[in-house]
Amino acid sequence: MNKLHLLLPGAINAATGGTLYDRQIADGLRSLGWDVRVRCLDESFPVPTEAALSDAARALADIGDGARVLVDGLALGAMPALVANQRDRLRLIALVHHPLALETGLDPALARALHRSESAALRHVRRVVVTSPSTARLLDGFGVAATDINVIEPGTEPAALATGSGQGPLHLLCVGTVTPRKGHLLLIKALAGLQHLKWRLTCAGSLERDPTTAAALHRHIGTLGLEHRVQLLGEVPHADMAQLYASADLFVLPSLFEGYGMAYAEALAYGLPVLGSRAGAIPDTVPADAGLLVETGSTSALAAALEQLIKDPKLRERLAAGARRARSQLPTWEDRARCFAEVLSHV
Secondary structure: OOEEEEEEEOOOOOOOHHHHHHHHHHHHHHHOOOEEEEEEEOOOOOOOOHHHHHHHHHHHHOOOOOOEEEEEHHHHOOOHHHHHHHOOOOEEEEEEOOOHHHOOOOOHHHHHHHHHHHHHHHOOOOEEEEOOHHHHHHHHHHOOOHHHEEEOOOOOOOOOOOOOOOOOOEEEEEEOOOOHHHOHHHHHHHHHOOOOOOEEEEEEOOOOOOHHHHHHHHHHHHHOOOOOOEEEEEOOOHHHHHHHHHOOOEEEEOOOOOOOOHHHHHHHHOOOOEEEEOOOOHHHHOOOOOEEEEOOOOHHHHHHHHHHHHHOHHHHHHHHHHHHHHHOOOOOHHHHHHHHHHHHHOO
């Protein structure tokens, strides 16, 4: 039986796009007959404590010689010395969702340190798997040759088409953990000037991972007088997300960077028109006929696009038609697991 050890930071059931990818691939490989052993590392990565690094060192040391070991990039990029120590004994594979140094809001010194650290760590693996062509291109700046990279984009679960909000205010849905990178503050500022229009916004995503950003978001909503039009649900159980998508009229997420953007693909699966930015892999994920993508970080551009979409039902329907076309082309998780198994079999 083929065996794989998967190391990732935090809990395997965490409601983040990266962890969902890891979990789905592990489950898919198991369905193909693989023995997948998951080891959850400390959640302090990618800025690990000394205790976290010691635990990661033990985790690697406990794995038998010659084993295949897939390490999530959120951890791998922060432990180059540990990876270097194991490079000849283990068959190491990196899974990079997006480069650590490109996280929004990092102190410049930390960003430079993470770039050096991740570049060093990636030199010691036998293969690199990324989740989008955009990320593959970015890794050239980290010293990774294109021939050493495989692109395996996320799968998407099939979904029923959204039915929308009916006769009430237009229901805008934003799905993503509240961090600077996801652009929630930008969205609230853009909506502040559109209070003469009929809309309501629901935000689904953890408020606990970045308490400072979450607190700032709450303050801005109150200051701008949007408390009765914006609902922050926090982390929503997977089983309850279907109803949120089903009742939405427009999906909006003005991320400042995405390594893929799984929430955008989920919105397409429900046939929802999309409003996002042109950051990172988003243009690769959202077809031009399924969404409007505006200048990254521009409040005015976002506000203008929101006003256009809220006021123009024919435009929303044209983009929804594009989303319905795109949904049939989205890969399944079963297909992604087969692609992953093929890559692993050659390591």
